[in-house]
Amino acid sequence: MQEQLPRKPGATRLTGQQWKYRFMHRHDVSLARHSRVAVWLILLLCLTACAGRHYEQPFAIHRDAHSGGSIVAFNQAGDVLASGGWEGALQLWRLPGGQALIRWPAHAGSVNGIVFIEDDRQLVTAGYDGMLVKWSLDGAVIKRIETPAPIMHMVAERTRGRLITGHYDGSVRIWSLPGLDLISERALHPASLKVVAIDAGSQRYASADSAGNVYVWSESGPVKALESPPADAWALAFSPDGQWLLGGSWFRLYRWNLQDGTLLTLPTEHHGIIKSIQFTPNGSELASISRQTDSSVYFLDPVSGATLRRFGQHDLCGAYISVSPDGHYLATTSDDASVRIWDLTGSKK
Secondary structure, rough: OOOOOOOOOOOOOOOOOHHHHHHHHHHHHHHHHHHHHHHHHHHHHHHHHHHOOOOOOOOOEEEEOOOOEEEEEOOOOOOEEEEEEEEOOOEEEOOOOEEEEEEEEEOOOEEEEEEOOOOOOEEEEEEOOEEEEEOOOOOOOOEEEEEOOEEEEEEEEEEEEEEEEEEEEOOOEEEOOOOEEEEEEEOOOOOOEEEEEEEOOEEEEEEOOOOOOEEEOOOOOOOOOOOOOOOOOEEEOOOOOOOOOEOOOEHHHHHHEEEEEOOEEEEOOOOOOEEEEEEOOOOEEEEEEEEEEOOOOOEOOOOOEEEEEEEEEEEEEEEEEEOOOOOOEEEOOOOOOOOOEOOOOOOOO
């Protein structure tokens, strides 16, 4: 018989499961203490690394613009900014001052795409409710289309009059502008779409899904699968010369060579998912914003991934970034519900 150790008077004998729990609890407490130390060390290293760096600050911060920000987009003239949020509202802002103009309920769910059309007299929005809607600037509905699945992202190419929507069910649809007539639809992806992109010069489209697939195709041509990235691509943008497709993921940029489909991974200063990217009008910089464990706003070198300009970050996860067509303004939105606007020319510093 196994010898029993003496117990203190009044002590309760612990079962095997209770001993296991006590050991695991102490182990978890120890891990938690070490984790807190690690977090503080990481924060200290980040603060040390950031010391002396210049972060450009916005001239306008509209807090509580939405329940949570999902998208921002400039008109072609660069004098109006539109923003959309989780609650489905659309808000217009007047530039250069950034004053609020008009607001209306646009979707029964998050606004996941905004495009100005018809010489900025109208705009098109896409929502998680699956609706594609054309509006006048006073909020009146001109045309409303119900699609079969939630729209996850939408972009347009005005020169050719094309608009593309990527859907939760993996399908993509191409629409004409300004009429919003359906040109083609494909059940292209085996998983939910994350992002779509258009290359104006080569008339190509790109899309990425939650299963890590990235495709490039044209309206009449075959679909080309690019080399799979190590993690999902959450953002896509064609380079202005049409040679590369850029993607955003955890901490890194992806750059696909569109001749052979091969992939190069570029490190960045972002510490989370690069959620939204856009080339600046001159094509030399890539505007980026990140989320999850980060809310940083940078202009990156699309060749190396190095940071060229740093902007004041959001309070919570970054959602979307947009640069005005004339390169004058930068706008962002995030989970902190704010819309922020920068003057890139320095005239408001």
